[in-house]
Amino acid sequence: MNEGGGGPKLEMAFHTIVCIKSVITRAPMGRTVRTMDSSELNPYDKPALETALRLREEYGGTVTALSMGPETCAFALHEAMAMGVDRSVLVCDISFAGADTLATSNTLAAAISKAAPFDLVLFGVRSADSDTGQVGPQTAVLLGLPLVTGARSVLRQGDVLQVERVADGFVENFAMSLPGALTIHPAAIRPRDVALGGIERAFGQQTVEEWRMQDLGLSSNSVGEAGSPTKVLSLSTAKKERKCEFLPGSPKQQAEALMRRLRELGWTG
């Protein structure tokens, strides 16, 4: 985030929508039962929320958090409200179950359209559980929005966003017209800690709105398992093979052998 800001405070209400996900953290006995205690707000989404809140602090406007998932995922929206978002919406319907990334993007795109008008849609770069990185870009494409992925800093200048990203050792600067979409790099900004007062407000004065499939004008064949061209056939814990090897010789010889091995593996130049 560029905190230098610059430019006059803008009066116009700037609406940012942040798409967030509750991710599974524990799957005892290989079963994924989604409860508040077995899942958490996707850590990659927190920098996106923080970016939205900083933009609001700098330029005014409102922030909406949006999530698709069963009712037990509402806690992730409560956490977003505790961080400070103004409004939260859970897109929740039994028809959405079993969605792959395309069906999820279809659903989110419909929900974002319903929450219009908006100026900016933010996503984390990926989720900590399924790790595809597809939902943000797919949703932007479905909505016809310009997109920059892995944004490191965001500066608003009128109706244009200046966005910086780092790729392959180069710093890229983009000017992006609004409305637009960004995925926010996890190192872009450190998310704020949740204060007790924020939690009290989130559970006391704020509520999570729930939108169903019919609210979004979607058909059951475009969402959930029916709308998913990919299916998860099985899920099991990946086994990591590890072996310990002692390199012989003097420290210098050991260091040289280690560097040679790393080069051979392509892990260093």
Add this chain to the structure above:
Amino acid sequence: MDTLLSEKNRAVRRSVRAFCERELLPIAKDLDQETRFPWEVVEKMGKLGYFGIEAPKELGGAGMDPLSYVVVIEEISRICAGLGLCTSVHNGVVVHPLLTFGSEEQKQRWVPALARGEKIGAFCLTEPNAGSDAASIEATAARDGDHYVINANKVFVTNGGVADICLVFSRTDPKAGSRGISVIIVERGTPGFVVGNLEDLSGMRANPVSSIRLYDCRVPSGNLLGGEGMGLRIGLAGLDTGRMGIAAQALGIAQAALEESVRYAKQRRQFKVPIANHQAIQMTIADMATQVEAARLMVYRAALLRKAGKPFTQASAMAKLYASEICSKVTDMAIQIHGGYGYSKSYPVERLHRDARVTRLYEGTSEIQRIVIARGVLGE
């Protein structure tokens, strides 16, 4: 484990745990060894509302319920018992009595800075000759026009080395016995306010426990909390809430000892298998887990009673007695599971065992808790 907690309480646990594991866990051992009060973390805790958990929003607090209060103390103590003690005393026996017995003017004057953690509170009751027998305190507060002149020697003052606002128990009427004791708010920096050396304690070493002495300390009569002679009533009311905090603190220490033991038992191999495979270790861990859960239910029950506005003196004393007693046992069992390593500072259970011991002493010894409980049971 969280069946008695609302989603809000669980959100509190989640956020406080994340904060403490990030900010306190890496330094907890050093704080103990260096007897250091971590101002840099305390400042952040203040901004997050940990010093004004139940204080209303209008006065700078988080406006939360008693269950959230015990969950916050439990979670801080799970990582650093010395800071758990700091927040328990600050919230339970300083901010809470100010909110309950303070005038509107007093609340406006002192609570906001306390609730934001900008000022730290202390509860000055214990003296060299007055511990469990609180009514025998010797500190005096003589009225002189619109001031009190206080002379006091207070010992074992939690937060003493850093406290800005102290609730000082002293005699305003030397002839009235226990009814002649009053509470006067004294600010650090008042002429005659002297902070003694820090105590070199066995545990809770992150907390700057010290003596505080007042020499002809003149404070405005408007600093009297409640009314003259209300000292013991304020003290007892404060201690009901304070004991709940210490019970939560003991629970947090015991929980940490259990977690450390489970982790160690799965890693440590003897007789070619992890020691968790040995039935003797399993029996010990089962006993530890059962006692920790029982303590948790008692602590949460006391908080639920207070939340419901029901009498909770008994429940609070029982929770404090049980949680502190099992805390000592559980940390002792944790050392037994760790074997010789548990007696070394290389492993956290050594510190947890030292931290545990004092929970049976302060905010009323276990024997005083039993007296409170017996009075209730026998209907005196």
